[in-house]
Amino acid sequence: MKKVSLIVPCYNEERNLDALYVKLRPLLDNGLGSREYDWEVIMIDDGSRDASLAVMRNLRQRDDRINVLSLSRNFGKECAMLAGFDYASGDCAVILDADLQDPVEVIPEMLKKWEDGYKDVYGNRETRGNEPWVRKRFTLAYYNILSKVSSGEVLRNVGDFRLLDRCCIDEICGLRETQRYTKGLYSWIGFSKSEVSYDRSDRNAGKSSFSYRKLVNLAIEGITSHTTSPLRFASVMGIVVAVAAMAFLVYVLVKTLVYGDPVAGYPTLICVILFLGGIQLLSLGIIGEYIGRIFLETKGRPPYIVASFNGANPHERPGKHAG
Ligand code: UDP
Ligand code: MG
Numbered sequence: 001m002k003k004v005s006l007i008v009p010c011y012n013e014e015r016n017l018d019a020l021y022v023k024l025r026p027l028l029d030n031g032l033g034s035r036e037y038d039w040e041v042i043m044i045d046d047g048s049r050d051a052s053l054a055v056m057r058n059l060r061q062r063d064d065r066i067n068v069l070s071l072s073r074n075f076g077k078e079c080a081m082l083a084g085f086d087y088a089s090g091d092c093a094v095i096l097d098a099d100l101q102d103p104v105e106v107i108p109e110m111l112k113k114w115e116d117g118y119k120d121v122y123g124n125r126e127t128r129g130n131e132p133w134v135r136k137r138f139t140l141a142y143y144n145i146l147s148k149v150s151s152g153e154v155l156r157n158v159g160d161f162r163l164l165d166r167c168c169i170d171e172i173c174g175l176r177e178t179q180r181y182t183k184g185l186y187s188w189i190g191f192s193k194s195e196v197s198y199d200r201s202d203r204n205a206g207k208s209s210f211s212y213r214k215l216v217n218l219a220i221e222g223i224t225s226h227t228t229s230p231l232r233f234a235s236v237m238g239i240v241v242a243v244a245a246m247a248f249l250v251y252v253l254v255k256t257l258v259y260g261d262p263v264a265g266y267p268t269l270i271c272v273i274l275f276l277g278g279i280q281l282l283s284l285g286i287i288g289e290y291i292g293r294i295f296l297e298t299k300g301r302p303p304y305i306v307a308s309f310n311g312a313n314p315h316e317r318p319g320k321h322a323g
Pocket of ligand 1: 046210
């Protein structure tokens with residue numbers, strides 16, 4: 001029988017996990033009308049500050065199809081997902097949020113597409129739930145920019161809710177960058193893709209851990225890890241400014257020599273200096289973003305650290321406490 005892994009990254013989700021289990025139960029018991037599968041759930045505790053870990057362990061005691069992976073601190077959703085991929089043993093894996101925003105009922109539909117031969121079946125959000133208007137607008141504008149600056153395909157309204165075949169999981173596990181933008185990686189690895197539509201519901205309990213600051217960081221991460229076109233901005237601006245400066249020089253020369261006009265220098269000078277200063281600082285900032293990322297990646301640190309898996313501590317050596 002084929003095995004399906006459900007990967008659930010969790011950060012401060014104590015109030016959602018029991019409800020999630022109730023929702024997952026019919027699926028795990030093969031009761032949602034799909035074919036019969038072996039199921040495993042991998043809940044990743046991403047350094048939660050509440051009782052999420054205790055709730056997960058409780059669930060595991062009731063149902064040993066649930067596996068509990070605890071990270072040593074909060075590494076962020078992107079790295080928590082990688083941990084899930086590393087520990088998943090299924091022939092395919094479905095990533096879903098712990099807050100019940102991704103409907104479990106869609107999973108059999110994804111599995112059907114997978115059986116049809118698609119390797120990456122992603123959920124396309126028909127509606128986005130009760131998201132604030134500003135956030136919706138910014139997200140759409142961001143995807144517009146990202147699809148303009150990058151060569152790869154960028155899918156709007158597609159989150160992390162998707163099914164991946166074993167071949168995709170293996171390839172994603174091979175990409176060990178610590179500054180991760182997994183949505184970009186899905187399209188980078190390729191493989192045949194298909195979509196299923198769903199309505200994204202509202203969060204069950206608690207509030208989103210993605211503040212606007214975190215979203216802006218993720219957005220910058222998305223651009224810098226996906227494409228180097230912002231670096232070209234400096235070169236293009238340099239050429240544009242140089243050409244404009246030449247034209248202006250000719251204009252000033254003609255004005256002075258032919259018409260004998262005295263050149264009013266001060267305001268023009270200030271404008272030019274400020275304009276160029278701004279462009280230079282912006283270009284430096286863009287270069288800095290990339291250098292910062294080179295710096296972080298060259299350290300070669302692991303993307304996450306495991307504190308325990310199903311209660312076992314990977315750092316405990318046999319015989320360590322003996323004698
Ligand atoms: N999450 C995580 N680590 C984090 C932040 C979030 O594992 O540092 C998990 C969170 O528990 C949830 C999923 O990622 O299962 C999506 O997070 P959230 O609901 O806060 O984001 P939103 O749905 O608002 O995009
Ligand atoms: Mg959510």
